[in-house]
Amino acid sequence: EPEVTQTPSHQVTQMGQEVILRCVPISNHLYFYWYRQILGQKVEFLVSFYNNEISEKSEIFDDQFSVERPDGSNFTLKIRSTKLEDSAMYFCASSPGQSSYNEQFFGPGTRLTVL
Amino acid sequence: RKEVEQDPGPFNVPEGATVAFNCTYSNSASQSFFWYRQDCRKEPKLLMSVYSSGNEDGRFTAQLNRASQYISLLIRDSKLSDSATYLCVVNIDTGRRALTFGSGTRLQVQP
Numbered sequence: 001e002p003e004v005t006q007t008p009s010h011q012v013t014q015m016g017q018e019v020i021l022r023c024v025p026i027s028n029h030l031y032f033y034w035y036r037q038i039l040g041q042k043v044e045f046l047v048s049f050y051n052n053e054i055s056e057k058s059e060i061f062d063d064q065f066s067v068e069r070p071d072g073s074n075f076t077l078k079i080r081s082t083k084l085e086d087s088a089m090y091f092c093a094s095s096p097g098q099s100s101y102n103e104q105f106f107g108p109g110t111r112l113t114v115l
Numbered sequence: 116r117k118e119v120e121q122d123p124g125p126f127n128v129p130e131g132a133t134v135a136f137n138c139t140y141s142n143s144a145s146q147s148f149f150w151y152r153q154d155c156r157k158e159p160k161l162l163m164s165v166y167s168s169g170n171e172d173g174r175f176t177a178q179l180n181r182a183s184q185y186i187s188l189l190i191r192d193s194k195l196s197d198s199a200t201y202l203c204v205v206n207i208d209t210g211r212r213a214l215t216f217g218s219g220t221r222l223q224v225q226p
Contacts, residue, residue: 031212043159043202045213056213091158095212101147102212106158 002026004107006092012113013082021077021110023092030097032075033104034067036060036088043091049075050097082114116141121203121217129225132193136220138203139185147206148179150188152199153219159202162188193224 005024013019025032034046047057049067066078075094079086089111093104121138128134140148148165163170165177165186176189186203203217 033212033214035214042218043214043216045215048212056211058213089156101164102206102214103149103161103164104214105161108158111156 004092004094004105006107006110008110010111015084015114016081019079019082021090023075023107024073025075025094026105029094031095033093034077035091035093038088084114087112087114118207118215119203119205119217121220123218123220125221125223127223127225128193130193130195133191134193134222136188136201137185138217140205142207143184144209145205145207146209148186149204150177151202151204153202154199195224195226198222198224
């Protein structure tokens with residue numbers, strides 16, 4: 001069964017450094033998403049991406065964040081200057097797009113630790 | 116009022132028990148509803164979509180009550196492997212694809 005993959009599984013970085021989190025969505029899916037989950041809290045939406053552009057973003061997704069689809073398979077989330085409060089699990093998700101019901105399938109996540 | 120609200124639990128039940136979770140959502144225009152399952156420090160996994168007519172998948176039954184703005188999940192004949200956090204998830208606004216998650220209900224099935 002096709003699945004979303006993410007790398008790395010764990011990233012440790014110093015405050016102020018840039019990080020890039022990578023995702024390979026399910027191959028025939030059209031919509032891609034990033035969510036995050038701070039330890040002990042609920043999953044929160046960051047951004048959705050369709051047709052090579054951002055289609056929605058939340059208040060969390062400020063100028064420090066950017067997304068890109070650099071080639072036909074990868075989808076990346078960049079955090080330019082990490083803060084301590086960016087420490088969280090970051091999940092990539094994708095959905096087929098054809099269904100109006102919008103089932104989304106999540107990758108295993110990247111645990112980001114900012115020191 | 117929270118957009119998606121769930122009882123955090125934990126629900127501690129013996130194997131073989133039937134357990135039900137409820138969830139309420141704030142926006143009456145919400146269109147899509149889901150139950151996801153999340154194991155500790157893992158990704159949310161789609162358990163089932165919740166349709167207006169209700170739906171069943173094996174031991175799991177989901178119901179939607181639009182008038183009262185709540186969704187339910189019933190698990191029959193609980194197994195040890197059902198122990199997890201169950202997330203109520205809603206597409207809060209029509210035309211948006213962002214999912215809004217509840218905080219989850221923890222289920223612990225005991226032998």
